[in-house]
Amino acid sequence: MMAVMLLAAALGLLASCGSKNDAIESFDQLNQPDVKIGVASDSTEFALVQENFPQAEIVYAKDLMSSFESISQGKMDAFVGNKINMELALHNGLKGTRLLDGTLGPGNVAGAAISPHTEIPDLKNRINEFLGQIKADGTLDEMRERWMVKRDMTMPDIPEAKDPKYHLTVGTTGMSEPFTCYVDGELSGYDIELAKRFASWLGASIEFKIYDYEGIVPSALGGDVDCIFANLYKTPERQQALEFSDPTFIVEVGIMVRDESSGTPANFLASLEESFDKTFMRENRWQLFAQGIGTTLLITVLSILLGTLIGFAAFMACRKGNRVANAVTRFCIWLIEGMPVVVLLMILYYIVFSNTDLSGVAVSVIAFTLIFAAAVFNMLKAGVAAVGPGQMEAAYSLGYTDTMAFFNIVLPQALPHAMPTYKAQIRSLIKATAVVGYVAVQDLTKMGDIVRSRTYEAFFPLIAVAVIYFVLAALLIWMVNRIELRAIPGRKSSEDTQKEAQEQ
Structure with missing residues (x-):
């Protein structure tokens, strides 16, 4: 593992050598045709x-961590976004970047977004009433001072509602410090405190669901959450789809650029230890x-077990040539295999099961069960085809029924042909589960992203996630x-094969 880390670090250093050397000192230098400026997707920036900067090339960035890394590595010349996020990142030790003096534009207005499907009556007006009260009594100003100025990341104790009248489900990201982030393994931040205070004021129990910013608006539109507290900006497109509360915060827009003087640590091994x-x-x-x-293991194992059972059942239904069963199975497999995994997952979560209480984990299991079942069906079909028809004829001549002949003669010979592909599909499946973060599932990849959002480093979180996937x-x-050694007669382990070779 250490060798992989050292190699990745060396390649990163080599890649950075080819970046631009002209330091950007002012806004005027950004309005050039060869300048790349990053912005968050679906943002006012x-x-x-x-x-x-009409002459500059605009590059969309997936998230803050990726943007900061791209700046420090010279892949982008500048990033335009939330100035508070940038200041806090630099305060927490982000290297290789700096902020230009000044702000851009009047600032972004953030608010709580309201789901059109919430069952809490008059939710928007209630949030506005709550915001008005905590603004009047000074609580809102105290919160802003504590989170934004003092940078105190300690979540205060907020009493939970006794005998709650409602259940408030809140969508957030956990990846935008200091608004919504993880501290000591628990959700924290300005928006999280605001949501908890509102739930206590409303007399409601509260539940948080974690999404990427790409998926958080669809979660509200689909009714998966009642509202969003995630420093979500009021853009014209969002306001056409969702109602917003009064402003919860007005965010200044800053510009981050590369700072080569702080990008290379003096002691490489010491920096690894710190990371x-x-x-x-x-x-x-x-x-x-x-x-x-x-x-990740829960989703993968359940999908393998259920997918194997469903795929085998579908094969048995089609084995004798039933036209209806074959037509339905072919259509389902065509549909599943022709659709990107993330699209299938989001269709199931945001459309098919949008009005149910199924969790993101349950929907993920359903999606990957279907994918694995389609693969198992095709594996069995190919494995059985590799067994000659004479095997069945011989079994019939010995008095076997069709079912007995299949399970005792054909299947044991077909499985060795199917098992290599089956194992390859397991490897593919566990890697494919990395997309479940789109549907509010905190799997291994999502947790790696959450850690990156606090450390502002790509190296260790990404390498750790990669190594863990290999191990799993x-x-x-x-x-x-x-299981194969016990289930398939005549199969030998590699150790047994080596021993026999040595004895010979």
Whole structure:
């Protein structure tokens, strides 16, 4: 693992050598054809950049961490976004970047977004009434001072509602410090405190669901949450789809550029040790990885078991040539295999099961069960086709029924042909589960992103996630190999084969 980390670091250093050397010192330098300016997708910054820097090339960024990394590596020349996020990142040790003096535009207005499907009556007006009260009594100003100025990341104790009249489900991201983030393994931040205070004021129990910013608006539109507290900006497109509360915060827009003077650590090994500590040990962040591993394994194992059963049942229904069963199965497999995994997952979550109480984990299991079942069907079809028809004829001549002949003669010969593909599908499945963060599931990849949002480093979180996926895949394949040795007559382990070769 250490060799992989050192190689990745060396390649990163080599890549950075080819970046631009001209330091950007002012806004005027950004209005050039060869300048790349990053903005968050579906944000007001896009219009600001178009208006102020019409000659520059605009690049969409997935999230803050990726943007900061792209700046420090020279892949983008500047990033336009939330100035508070940037200031806090620099305060927490982000290297290789700096802020230009000044702000761009009047600022972004953030508010709580209201789902059109919420069952809490008059939710928008109630949030506005609550905001008006805490503004009048000074609570809102105290919160802003504590989170934004003093940068105190300690969540105060907020009493829960006794005998709650409602259940408030809140969508957030957990990836925008200091508004919504994880501290000591728990959700924290300005918007999280605001949501908890509102739930206590309303007399409601509260539940948080975690999404990427790409998925948080669809979650409200689909009725998966009652409202969104995530420093969500009021853009014209969002306001056409969702109602917004009065402003919860007005965010200044800043510009981050590369700072080569702070990008290279003096002691490489010391920086590795510091990164390891920030990624795993500080605030017990290893527990986030452990939670993600558990969720990833749960989805993968259940999908394998259910997919194997459904795929086998579908094959048995089609084996004798039933036209209806074959037509339905072919259509389903065509539909599943022709659709990107993330699209299938989002269709199931936001459309098919939007009005149910199924969790993101349950919907993920359904999606990957369908995918694995389609693969199992095709594997069995190919494996059985590899067994000559004479085997069935011989079985019939010995008095076997069709079912007895299949399970005792054909299937044992077909499985060795199907097992290599079956194991490959398991490896593919566990890697494919990395997209479940789109439907509010905190799997291994999502937890890695959450850690990156606090450390502002890509190296250790990404390498750790990659290594863990390798280990999980190897563990599952080892378990399948053990089962295969017991289930298929005549199969030998690699150790037994080596011993026989040595004896000969």
